[in-house]
Amino acid sequence: MSIPLLPSWPPSLPSEAVSYLSDQATDYALAHGIVYRPVALSPTTAPALDSAIHAPFSLLPSPFPRALFDRAQSIQPAYDLLYAQVSSDHTFLQRVIGQSVIHVDEFQKQLWDIYISVKDDLVQPLSLGLFRSDYLLHDAASEGEKGSRSGELELKQVEFNTISASFGALCTKVNGLHRHLASTTDYLGAHEQLKSLDNLPLNAAQEVLIEGLAKAHAAYNATAQAYVLFVVQEGERNAFDQRPLEHALQAQGIRVVRQTFAEIAQRMSLTGQDRKLLLAHPVLGEIEISVVYYRAGYGPSDYASAKDWETRKQLERSRAIKCPSIAVQLAGAKKVQQVLAEPDRLEPLLSTIGMENKVNEMRETFSDLYPLDTSPLGQKGYELAQTEPQNFVLKPQREGGGNNVYREDIPGFLAQLEAGEGEKGAVAKRQAYILMSLIKPPAGLGNYLVKAATKDARAGAVLAKDTVSELGVYGAVLFENGAEKVKVHHHRSGGYLLRTKGRESDEGGVAVGFSVIDSPLLI
Known part of the structure; x- marks a missing residue:
C-alpha cells in the first residue's frame, strides 16, 4: 500500500493568528459542551457541580494517512465480531484467563469468579459490546533511529477496549470544532488541505454508541417504562462525555438514570423468576432497568469493598442487558490480545464468524x-x-x-x-x-494544544513541537451465544477518536491530562 508523505506539522502561523483561532475554538468548545468539571480544590472534596472548563483539544487537526484511516474503519467490524465470539467461547477464556491470569492477578480473579458463578445461571442471553480499537502509526523507517514521515507507515493496534470505551461524544464535538474553523476561517490559509472539508471526515462515534444502547433497550422488550442505567464513578469529571448519550436516548423516549456502585447496592433488587432489576430511587421511585451501561468498573479502584463486587455479581445475574457482561470484559484482557497474535490462534475464530478474509489485514496491525x-x-x-x-x-x-x-x-x-x-x-x-x-510513531509532527488554565499552566494554545496521535475506531454489537458462533442482533461500526500528546509522555489519558482530543486531517 502506498502511503503519501505526511507534511511537516503544524504549518507556520503568526502569533496573532494562533490567538485568534484559539479564541474562536475555545468559545466553540464552551458553547458546544466540550467541557469537563474542574479539578477538585482538594483531594477530599468532589469537583464543583456548578462550573466547567473546556476539555483539552488540538487547535488544528493532525495529519493522518487516508489509506490507513480507511483500513482501521474497514477491519473494525471483524474486530467487533471477533471479541464477541471470544467472550462466548468458554474453552478459550478458560485456557487464556482461567488457567493463567487469575492465578497472579487478583482483579481478574474477582471478575473470573463472578463469571464462573453465573455463566450457567443467566436469565439474559443478550450482551451489548460498545468497543473501541486503538492504533498508532508505526514508522518502519525509524528502526534505525532515523525517524521520518517517509511513507513507510503501518497501522499497529495498541489495545482493544471492551468496557467504558469513552470520548464518543467529545470526539464527535471536536470534529465539529475543526470543521467549524475550517469552514469559517479556512484556518487563515495556513495549509491548502485545511481548506477542504473532505479531508476532515465526519465523525459518527456518538451516533454508533447511542444506536447500540437504543437497540439493546428495544431488545429488552420491557412491558413498562424501563430505564437505561449508567454506572458511573463518584465525582466524575468527564460527565459531559456521558450526558450527550443520555440526552440523545431521552430524545428517543428512553429514560436514563446515573448511579454509583454504592447507590446501586442500597437500592437494587432482583424480582421474579426472570430477575427483573429494580432500583428504589429516592426521587424517581421504583424503576425497572433495561440496560446496565458501565462507565465504571474497569479497574480495581472502582471496587472499594466486597459489597461492590457483590453488587456487580447481582447486576450480572439480572435480566437487564449488560454493556459489557463479565465475559465481554474478560475478553478485553491484554492476555487475550497477546494470545490472538500467536500463530494459528486468530484464524479459526475468524472462520467461525465468517471473517476469514480479514486475517491478513488484522495480523498486519499486530505488534x-x-x-x-x-x-x-x-x-x-x-x-x-x-x-x-x-x-x-x-x-x-x-x-x-x-x-x-x-x-x-x-x-x-x-x-x-x-x-x-x-x-x-x-x-x-x-x-x-x-x-x-x-510502536514508533513518525517524527516531524506537532500541534497547538489548547488546555484550560490550571495552577501549573496558563490557558490557551501551546505549541508542542513533537506529538504522537492515537486513533480509536468504535463499534457496537448486540449479540447472544449460539451453538457454535454468536448470533448477532445489531452491529454497526464507525466513528473515531483521535488523541494527541507530546512524545515525551508514554501515557495517553485525556481525563488525567496527558492527551488532548483531536481529529484527523486525511492526507
Whole structure:
C-alpha cells in the first residue's frame, strides 16, 4: 500500500493568528459542551457541580494517512465480531484467563469468579459490546533511529477496549470544532488541505454508541417504562462525555438514570423468576432497568469493598442487558490480545464468524507480543525484556491507562517481582503481564494544544513541537451465544477518536491530562 508523505506539522502561523483561532475554538468548545468539571480544590472534596472548563483539544487537526484511516474503519467490524465470539467461547477464556491470569492477578480473579458463578445461571442471553480499537502509526523507517514521515507507515493496534470505551461524544464535538474553523476561517490559509472539508471526515462515534444502547433497550422488550442505567464513578469529571448519550436516548423516549456502585447496592433488587432489576430511587421511585451501561468498573479502584463486587455479581445475574457482561470484559484482557497474535490462534475464530478474509489485514496491525510464562515464546519474551528493554512496554491486564512499564524500567520492575521468590513464584507473577514491542510513531509532527488554565499552566494554545496521535475506531454489537458462533442482533461500526500528546509522555489519558482530543486531517 502506498502511503503519501505526511507534511511537516503544524504549518507556520503568526502569533496573532494562533490567538485568534484559539479564541474562536475555545468559545466553540464552551458553547458546544466540550467541557469537563474542574479539578477538585482538594483531594477530599468532589469537583464543583456548578462550573466547567473546556476539555483539552488540538487547535488544528493532525495529519493522518487516508489509506490507513480507511483500513482501521474497514477491519473494525471483524474486530467487533471477533471479541464477541471470544467472550462466548468458554474453552478459550478458560485456557487464556482461567488457567493463567487469575492465578497472579487478583482483579481478574474477582471478575473470573463472578463469571464462573453465573455463566450457567443467566436469565439474559443478550450482551451489548460498545468497543473501541486503538492504533498508532508505526514508522518502519525509524528502526534505525532515523525517524521520518517517509511513507513507510503501518497501522499497529495498541489495545482493544471492551468496557467504558469513552470520548464518543467529545470526539464527535471536536470534529465539529475543526470543521467549524475550517469552514469559517479556512484556518487563515495556513495549509491548502485545511481548506477542504473532505479531508476532515465526519465523525459518527456518538451516533454508533447511542444506536447500540437504543437497540439493546428495544431488545429488552420491557412491558413498562424501563430505564437505561449508567454506572458511573463518584465525582466524575468527564460527565459531559456521558450526558450527550443520555440526552440523545431521552430524545428517543428512553429514560436514563446515573448511579454509583454504592447507590446501586442500597437500592437494587432482583424480582421474579426472570430477575427483573429494580432500583428504589429516592426521587424517581421504583424503576425497572433495561440496560446496565458501565462507565465504571474497569479497574480495581472502582471496587472499594466486597459489597461492590457483590453488587456487580447481582447486576450480572439480572435480566437487564449488560454493556459489557463479565465475559465481554474478560475478553478485553491484554492476555487475550497477546494470545490472538500467536500463530494459528486468530484464524479459526475468524472462520467461525465468517471473517476469514480479514486475517491478513488484522495480523498486519499486530505488534510483536509475548507472554512471560514458561512456554518457549514466554522464555523468549523474558529474554528480550532483559536484553532489549528499550524496544518494549510491559502491560498488565488493566484498562484506563497509567499501568504500563516502559523501556529501561522493565528489568528493574521484573527484578522486584522476583525479589524474595523462588523461580516458580517469579514466573507466576510475570504471567500477569504481557510484553509488547514499542510502536514508533513518525517524527516531524506537532500541534497547538489548547488546555484550560490550571495552577501549573496558563490557558490557551501551546505549541508542542513533537506529538504522537492515537486513533480509536468504535463499534457496537448486540449479540447472544449460539451453538457454535454468536448470533448477532445489531452491529454497526464507525466513528473515531483521535488523541494527541507530546512524545515525551508514554501515557495517553485525556481525563488525567496527558492527551488532548483531536481529529484527523486525511492526507
